[in-house]
Amino acid sequence: MTPGSKSPGEIHFIVSTGTKKPDPEMRKLIRSHVMIGKNRGKTLPPRKKKTADSSPENSNPSHRYAETTATLDIIPRKVGSDLSFIRFADTIEESAVAVILQFSSIAKKALFPLESCIDFGAKEKAWMEALTLDAAYLHAMAFSAQDYFDLLPGRANFSLDNSARVAAPHVVKTLQLLRERLEMSAEHNVKLIKGSFSTAAVVLCLVFHAHLMGEQQAALHHMRGLRKIVDLGGGLPSLSNNLKLMLEILRCDVGMALHYGSKPLFFVNPSWEPYWPYPEFTSYSQTSAPSLEYCKFTGNLDPELARAWEVTKKFSVLVNHAASTRQKLPKEFLLDTMASVMYPILHLPSGHFELGSLDEAIRLGLLAYCSSVFLQWAGVRLPYMHFPAMYRNCLVNLRLPELNEDSNSDNSSSPLLLWLLMVGAVSVFGDCDNAWLKPWLRVNIELCGGSNSWDVIQRVLSSFIWIGLVHDVPGKAVFHSASSSGQYHH
Numbered sequence: 001m002t003p004g005s006k007s008p009g010e011i012h013f014i015v016s017t018g019t020k021k022p023d024p025e026m027r028k029l030i031r032s033h034v035m036i037g038k039n040r041g042k043t044l045p046p047r048k049k050k051t052a053d054s055s056p057e058n059s060n061p062s063h064r065y066a067e068t069t070a071t072l073d074i075i076p077r078k079v080g081s082d083l084s085f086i087r088f089a090d091t092i093e094e095s096a097v098a099v100i101l102q103f104s105s106i107a108k109k110a111l112f113p114l115e116s117c118i119d120f121g122a123k124e125k126a127w128m129e130a131l132t133l134d135a136a137y138l139h140a141m142a143f144s145a146q147d148y149f150d151l152l153p154g155r156a157n158f159s160l161d162n163s164a165r166v167a168a169p170h171v172v173k174t175l176q177l178l179r180e181r182l183e184m185s186a187e188h189n190v191k192l193i194k195g196s197f198s199t200a201a202v203v204l205c206l207v208f209h210a211h212l213m214g215e216q217q218a219a220l221h222h223m224r225g226l227r228k229i230v231d232l233g234g235g236l237p238s239l240s241n242n243l244k245l246m247l248e249i250l251r252c253d254v255g256m257a258l259h260y261g262s263k264p265l266f267f268v269n270p271s272w273e274p275y276w277p278y279p280e281f282t283s284y285s286q287t288s289a290p291s292l293e294y295c296k297f298t299g300n301l302d303p304e305l306a307r308a309w310e311v312t313k314k315f316s317v318l319v320n321h322a323a324s325t326r327q328k329l330p331k332e333f334l335l336d337t338m339a340s341v342m343y344p345i346l347h348l349p350s351g352h353f354e355l356g357s358l359d360e361a362i363r364l365g366l367l368a369y370c371s372s373v374f375l376q377w378a379g380v381r382l383p384y385m386h387f388p389a390m391y392r393n394c395l396v397n398l399r400l401p402e403l404n405e406d407s408n409s410d411n412s413s414s415p416l417l418l419w420l421l422m423v424g425a426v427s428v429f430g431d432c433d434n435a436w437l438k439p440w441l442r443v444n445i446e447l448c449g450g451s452n453s454w455d456v457i458q459r460v461l462s463s464f465i466w467i468g469l470v471h472d473v474p475g476k477a478v479f480h481s482a483s484s485s486g487q488y489h490h
Contacts, residue, residue, distance in 0.1 A: 356397035
């Protein structure tokens with residue numbers, strides 16, 4: 001067959017029997033076959049089209065589609081998700097990893113109401129790297145992150161049974177891996193857990209999950225295990241280079257004590273003094289405190305309580321200043337204030353103050369206030385069982401002394417009582433307390449002259465100890481909720 005007689009779809013055979021060069025048409029055919037596939041995928045500079053080039057071959061859309069497809073075929077398509085190439089410490093479903101990463105991206109704001117005023121430093125890589133190194137930590141984060149999102153308000157389908165079912169495989173795996181690690185540590189002189197922050201973090205996750213599921217004995221058992229792990233590593237001083245972990249441990253310890261009415265496991269003989277070596281902040285707290293016309297009662301307090309009140313007041317003033325000026329306080333402020341206020345109060349022996357006395361009311365009021373500042377999560381009300389009942393019993397039996405010099409005044413105690421009630425409402429009391437709490441709040445709001453204005457009441461509350469960033473929004477909501485048929489206005 002001659003080249004000129006070729007037809008589409010035919011296979012061409014070229015036979016050469018002599019030394020004579022093929023004619024131009026034959027050479028063109030040979031060259032076209034040799035170059036098939038050679039230029040596929042190369043990007044060529046655009047050619048200037050000839051205006052007269054209107055041949056059917058160049059105008060055919062099928063030809064242009066074939067050329068484009070040939071070029072795109074060399075670009076590998078995306079395989080899997082963005083998480084596909086991360087080598088985690090253990091096999092885990094992608095949905096669980098997504099929840100972990102979502103929680104990690106908001107963890108500081110979610111766990112610390114004062115996040116905008118506290119300098120926590122750069123995000124520590126070790127907490128994320130542990131997901132690729134520690135299988136127990138990976139599974140612990142899986143159920144803990146899911147637990148957090150389950151606690152958020154508005155979860156219509158949330159139930160403890162469903163949450164436990166979702167978390168169960170990860171909890172079982174975490175306990176299995178942790179048990180193996182502890183057994184191996186016993187054989188190797190605890191080298192596997194000494195200095196390992198992730199092991200303590202795993203136990204913290206187990207404490208929280210057991211607490212959320214209502215498993216008191218399991219929660220306290222894990223808490224005691226956490227204390228042993230910290231002691232094996234050299235005690236709390238060994239965590240001085242990881243203040244975030246220390247803060248989380250102490251928050252968990254205090255939270256368990258408030259919930260179950262038990263004693264904290266750390267600082268059995270507390271002597272923690274707040275370490276505030278920052279003159280630019282401490283000088284402000286001493287000279288710029290708000291009017292304290294209602295705080296004369298502190299002179300009648302037990303010395304330990306008076307000291308705790310003053311430390312908390314100073315801290316609150318500093319935080320309010322930092323919020324208004326958009327500054328950030330060192331994270332040591334948060335840790336030191338919490339430890340120096342809450343631990344001494346919690347370690348006071350049971351019945352140390354008489355029920356209904358001023359000392360007992362201030363002790364419980366400070367604990368409620370500090371729980372909202374140091375323990376509660378943003379947007380989540382962590383459950384308490386023992387403490388709200390104890391606080392309510394104290395308020396119902398409260399016998400406040402006359403606090404103003406004018407002992408004939410009928411409302412001399414109302415500002416302090418209003419503060420005690422409001423702190424409980426925004427911190428620990430729930431909807432079940434509305435029947436007795438709202439009428440009492442309403443009466444004391446009227447006695448303080450703020451029946452028509454939240455601003456008036458906010459100034460009264462701020463004259464004690466109050467952090468606007470944390471307390472103003474829920475406090476204003478309580479103020480309006482306590483009003484009779486919405487008769488109070490802003």
